[in-house]
Every structure is written in structure tokens, then in C-alpha cells.
Amino acid sequence: EDQVTQSPEALRLQEGESSSLNCSYTVSGLRGLFWYRQDPGKGPEFLFTLYSAGEEKEKERLKATLTKKESFLHITAPKPEDSATYLCAVLLYSGGGADGLTFGKGTHLIIQP
Amino acid sequence: EPEVTQTPSHQVTQMGQEVILRCVPISNHLYFYWYRQILGQKVEFLVSFYNNEISEKSEIFDDQFSVERPDGSNFTLKIRSTKLEDSAMYFCASSEVQQYFGPGTRLTVT
Numbered sequence: 001e002d003q004v005t006q007s008p009e010a011l012r013l014q015e016g017e018s019s020s021l022n023c024s025y026t027v028s029g030l031r032g033l034f035w036y037r038q039d040p041g042k043g044p045e046f047l048f049t050l051y052s053a054g055e056e057k058e059k060e061r062l063k064a065t066l067t068k069k070e071s072f073l074h075i076t077a078p079k080p081e082d083s084a085t086y087l088c089a090v091l092l093y094s095g096g097g098a099d100g101l102t103f104g105k106g107t108h109l110i111i112q113p
Numbered sequence: 114e115p116e117v118t119q120t121p122s123h124q125v126t127q128m129g130q131e132v133i134l135r136c137v138p139i140s141n142h143l144y145f146y147w148y149r150q151i152l153g154q155k156v157e158f159l160v161s162f163y164n165n166e167i168s169e170k171s172e173i174f175d176d177q178f179s180v181e182r183p184d185g186s187n188f189t190l191k192i193r194s195t196k197l198e199d200s201a202m203y204f205c206a207s208s209e210v211q212q213y214f215g216p217g218t219r220l221t222v223t
Binding site: 034036041042043044045046049087089099100101102103104105106 | 117146148154155156157158159160161168169171202204210211212213214215216217219
């Protein structure tokens with residue numbers, strides 16, 4: 001069975017304290033890996049797409065990387081407004097054109113001032 | 114910036130009643146999706162829709178669910194006879210490549 005596992009489940013950091021969130025996947029036929037941010041009571045907000053091992057994407061304080069087994073979301077010098085749940089999702093090859101994402105449970109990140 | 118919109122933001126219904134959740138996808142997107150998130154759990158895929166037909170559906174999307182694109186802008190999810198376990202946030206998404214999500218409809222079944 002395809003699996004997406006995120007760790008840690010929750011992470012509390014001081015403002016300015018850099019860290020990394022992990023997303024490991026055991027899937028066959030990865031088409032793409034996606035990172036989303038979700039605030040309480042809101043829909044997932046798209047951050048990054050990664051397609052192949054070695055690829056990196058960056059946006060402000062966030063940087064996403066991908067290997068053959070896992071992805072990392074690095075957060076550098078975070079601010080309180082970066083507090084959210086970060087979701088990892090994978091898109092698999094199925095032969096169809098409109099395929100659903102398989103999500104992990106997310107990492108709940110709290111940045112304390 | 115274009116965004117996916119959903120109505121209503123919160124729907125309360127009694128068990129056994131039918132509900133219709135509505136979505137307006139981003140205008141130039143061709144692929145549409147419904148997901149649900151039970152409180153405290155992960156986001157789960159329900160169904161995808163392309164070219165006026167279902168492209169893929171999960172095990173969750175059984176006969177009580179249906180989707181429709183009744184006109185050029187709306188995309189709806191109908192639940193025919195709601196159960197208590199249907200209580201969840203329902204998210205619509207649309208895509209060209211990346212999937213963009215709406216703010217969700219919180220469905221409460223009593």
C-alpha cells in the first residue's frame with residue numbers, strides 16, 4: 001500500500017531557530033511530490049512541487065528538497081507567521097489525467113516569539 | 114489572484130438529508146477535485162473530474178456521492194443521504210498542473 005509519513009507530528013521552535021520537516025514515501029510510480037501549508041479551518045495552500053530526485057525549490061524562508069525516498073522542508077529563521085500545519089502529498093502514475101493526491105498527516109509547526 | 118471559492122462555508126444538516134456543496138474552480142482550469150478532512154485527520158481524496166466526467170474516484174466515493182458541473186463555472190458535490198460520519202471539511206480543488214484548494218465547507222451532520 002502506498003504510504004506518506006510525515007515527521008515530526010508537531011514541532012515547537014523559537015523565532016529564528018531553523019529546522020527541517022520530513023516527508024518519507026513508499027510509493028510506486030511517483031509523478032510528483034507537493035508541499036502545502038494549512039492554517040486552522042482553512043484549505044491547503046500550495047507551496048512547492050518537486051518532480052525528480054535532487055530537485056530543490058525555494059520561497060522566502062522555505063526550501064524543499066527531494067530524494068528517491070523522502071522530501072525535506074527546511075525552514076530558515078522562522079517567524080511566528082510561519083506557524084501552521086505543513087502537509088506533504090504525492091501524485092502517482094495511474095494512467096489517468098486527473099489523479100488525486102495522497103496526503104500525509106502533516107507536521108504542526110509552532111513558532112514562538 | 115484567481116482562487117477557488119466554495120459555498121456555503123458551514124452547512125448543518127440532519128442525518129438522512131441530502132446536501133449539495135458548491136464550488137467555483139479557477140476559470141481556466143480543466144481538472145476538478147473533491148477532498149474531505151475529518152477533524153484531526155488527514156486530507157483524503159474523493160473524486161476527480163475532467164471533460165464532464167469522473168476521471169478517478171476513491172473507495173470513499175460510494176453511491177451516496179455524486180458530482181456535477183451544471184454550467185460553465187460551478188462544480189458540485191451531492192451527498193444523497195447524509196450519515197453522522199460524513200461530518201467533515203470538504204475541499205474543492207482545481208488544476209492545470211498544481212492543485213489549488215478552496216477554503217472548504219464544514220459539514221455537520223446531526
